[in-house]
Amino acid sequence: MKFLFLVQGEGRGHMTQAIAFSNLLKTQGHELTGVILGKSKRREIPEFFSREILAPIHLVESPNFACDNDEKKILIGKTIRQNVAKFGTFWKSLMQIHEIVKAEEPDIILNFYDLLGGIYNGIFRPKAAHWVIGHQYLIYHPEFNYAANKGLNKFLFRLNTRMTAIGSSEKLALSFYELESTKDITVVPPLLREDLKKLTPTSGDFFLTYIVNCGYGKEILEFARANPHLRIRAYWDKKDAAEIEEPLPNLSFHRVHDKNFLRDMAACKGLVSTAGFESICEAMYLKKPVMVIPVNGQYEQACNAVDTVHSGAGIASDNFDFSKLENLIQTKFNPDNSMKAWTNIWPYAFQQLTLETKMTEPDFVLTQSFS
Numbered sequence: 001m002k003f004l005f006l007v008q009g010e011g012r013g014h015m016t017q018a019i020a021f022s023n024l025l026k027t028q029g030h031e032l033t034g035v036i037l038g039k040s041k042r043r044e045i046p047e048f049f050s051r052e053i054l055a056p057i058h059l060v061e062s063p064n065f066a067c068d069n070d071e072k073k074i075l076i077g078k079t080i081r082q083n084v085a086k087f088g089t090f091w092k093s094l095m096q097i098h099e100i101v102k103a104e105e106p107d108i109i110l111n112f113y114d115l116l117g118g119i120y121n122g123i124f125r126p127k128a129a130h131w132v133i134g135h136q137y138l139i140y141h142p143e144f145n146y147a148a149n150k151g152l153n154k155f156l157f158r159l160n161t162r163m164t165a166i167g168s169s170e171k172l173a174l175s176f177y178e179l180e181s182t183k184d185i186t187v188v189p190p191l192l193r194e195d196l197k198k199l200t201p202t203s204g205d206f207f208l209t210y211i212v213n214c215g216y217g218k219e220i221l222e223f224a225r226a227n228p229h230l231r232i233r234a235y236w237d238k239k240d241a242a243e244i245e246e247p248l249p250n251l252s253f254h255r256v257h258d259k260n261f262l263r264d265m266a267a268c269k270g271l272v273s274t275a276g277f278e279s280i281c282e283a284m285y286l287k288k289p290v291m292v293i294p295v296n297g298q299y300e301q302a303c304n305a306v307d308t309v310h311s312g313a314g315i316a317s318d319n320f321d322f323s324k325l326e327n328l329i330q331t332k333f334n335p336d337n338s339m340k341a342w343t344n345i346w347p348y349a350f351q352q353l354t355l356e357t358k359m360t361e362p363d364f365v366l367t368q369s370f371s
Contacts, residue, residue: 001030001031001107001108001354002030002031002033002104002105002106002107002108003025003030003031003032003033003106003107003108003109003110004032004033004034004035004036004100004101004104004106004108004109004110004128005018005021005022005032005034005035005036005055005109005110005111005112006035006036006038006097006109006110006111006112006114006116006117006120007035007036007037007038007112007114008038008062008112008113008114008115009037009038009039009045009062010038010064010065011212011276012046012212012237012256012276012278013276013277013278013279014112014113014114014134015037015046015049015053016191016193016258016278017112017133017134017174017190017191017278018035018049018053018112019048019049019052019053019193020191020192020193020194021110021133021191022052022053022054022055023193023194024191024346024347024350027347028347028350028351028354030354032053032054032055033055033056033104033106034055034056034057034058034100034104035053035055035056035057035058036058036060036097036100036114037049037057037058037059037060038060038061038062038063038064038114038116039059039060039061039062044237044239045057045059046237046256046257046258047257048256048257048258048259052193052258058096058100060093060096060097060116061086061089061090061092061093062090062093062114062115062116063079063083063086063090063115063116064079064083065079065298066078066079066082067213067215068215070215070218071213071214071215072213072215072216072219072295072296073295073296073297074295074296074297074298075297076152076153076156076297090116093116094116094119094120094123094124097116097117097120097124098120098124098126101124101126101128105127105128106128107128107129108128108129108130108131109121109126109128109129109130109131110131110132110133111130111131111132111133111164111165111168112132112133112134113132113133113134113136113161113164114164115160115163115164117130117132117164118130118132118162118163118164118165118166118167118168119163119166121166121167121168122166122167125167129169129170130167130168130169131168131169131170131171131172132164132165132168132170132171132172133171133172133174133188133191134164134172134173134174134277135173135174135175135277135304135307136157136161136164136173136300137161137165137171137172137173137174137185138173138174138175138179138185138187138307139157139158139161140171140173140182140184140185141173141179141182141184141185141187142182143179144303145303145306145307145310146303146306147294147299147302147303147305147306148302153297153299153302154299156299157299157300157303170186170353170356171184171185171186172185172186172188172353173185173186173187173188174188174189174190174191174277175187175188175189175190176190176280176281176284176307176308176310176311176313176339177311177336177338177342178338178342186349186353188346188349189342189343189344189345189346189349190277190278190281190339190342190343191346192281192282192285192343193258193262195258195259195262196262196265196282196285196286197285199262199263199265199266199286200266201266201267201286201287201288202266202267203269204267204268204269205231205269206231206232206233206264206267206268206269207230207231207232207233207268207269207270207271207272207322207325207326208233208234208235208261208264208265208268208270208271208272208288209232209233209234209235209271209272209273209320209322210234210235210236210256210261210271210273210274210276210279211234211235211236211273211274212237212274212276212295213274213295214236214237214238214241216274216293216320217234217236217238217253219319219320220232220234220251220320221247221248221251223320223321223322224248224250224251225248225251227250227322227323228248228249228250229250230250230322230323230326231250231251232250232251232252232272232322233252233254233264233268234251234252234253234254235253235254235255235256235257235261235264236253236254236255236256237255237256238253238255241253241255242255243255262282265282265283265286265288266286268288269288269329270283270288270289270290270291270314270325270326270328270329271283271288271289271290271291271314272290272291272292272293272320272322272325273290273291273292273293274292274293274294274295274301275292275293275294275295275301275302275304275305275308275316276301276304277304280292280304280308280313281339283313283314283335284311284313284335284336284339285339285340285343287334287335287337288335289313289314289325289328289329289333289335290308290313290314290315290325290335291314291315291316291317291322291324291325291328292304292305292308292314292315292316292317293305293316293317293318293319293320294316294318311336312335312336313335313336314328314333314335315328
């Protein structure tokens with residue numbers, strides 16, 4: 001079958017998931033005809049994505065979060081106003097997507113949580129099946145753990161998730177751990193790159209950190225200055241930053257690089273990160289303890305933090321106090337080790353999904369949990 005990807009470009013997680021899924025397609029004899037990637041003025045497209053995806057990339061303007069002046073907190077009101085004001089721009093993006101779909105004639109459009117993907121499917125009704133994939137679709141599961149509700153944040157998170165999935169025939173909910181699928185979603189393991197699975201973890205003398213919003217760099221710098229005995233290696237995708245910056249003897253900042261990040265993940269003694277799903281999964285696979293700090297104002301990350309603790313991966317915090325994870329490690333904390341077995345069922349899970357798509361019976365529903 002022919003696949004076309006629609007990928008949200010706000011963070012690296014959806015891109016690495018797309019790379020992993022593209023490799024899965026090749027092993028199963030399917031074709032990836034192209035990737036439509038939402039672009040952001042705040043971030044550059046990582047070099048590793050262009051190198052690894054091995055398919056034509058089409059850039060489109062898509063909705064993005066708006067941050068405060070410190071590039072830390074997500075401002076929901078400002079986000080809504082800015083995106084509504086760009087309606088004309090996004091309509092042009094929808095038309096661009098439609099032209100690509102007509103040219104490529106995919107059997108399945110796989111949407112990695114891009115809002116325009118759901119809107120496109122609802123308005124243009126292409127012949128291709130519309131699949132969606134992401135940790136966010138676990139909200140449809142009765143055992144999903146929500147973070148404490150903060151105003152309209154929970155409502156808007158649920159609304160955005162539903163809008164990305166308008167008219168979808170398959171909702172693939174990525175999960176840290178095994179759960180039974182339901183009539184609404186198919187629960188599947190995380191999508192992890194093959195490079196990660198080839199690594200041999202060791203216990204180094206530094207903490208690894210990844211920050212999705214560069215404003216958190218100041219907080220990390222202040223902590224490192226006050227705690228010179230702790231070594232920290234930080235990754236970010238700050239525009240115009242040097243490849244490596246070393247403001248302190250015990251602190252270095254690195255531009256996002258797929259292979260270097262995974263190398264350091266295997267060698268670190270623990271991960272301290274904003275609460276993006278993908279980085280947590282990578283740490284769990286390598287049995288590294290984690291501490292997550294949800295991006296302020298991003299309710300989705302608050303839910304990820306709750307799920308991180310529930311999964312047995314580590315702890316959550318409201319600041320980059322690395323000593324909290326250091327104290328956890330000193331207690332001989334042993335992270336949950338079921339991630340490797342859970343991710344290994346992907347080939348079977350994908351075969352079941354494609355089998356369902358090929359079946360003609362309209363009432364057939366996939367409910368297997370792949371356990």
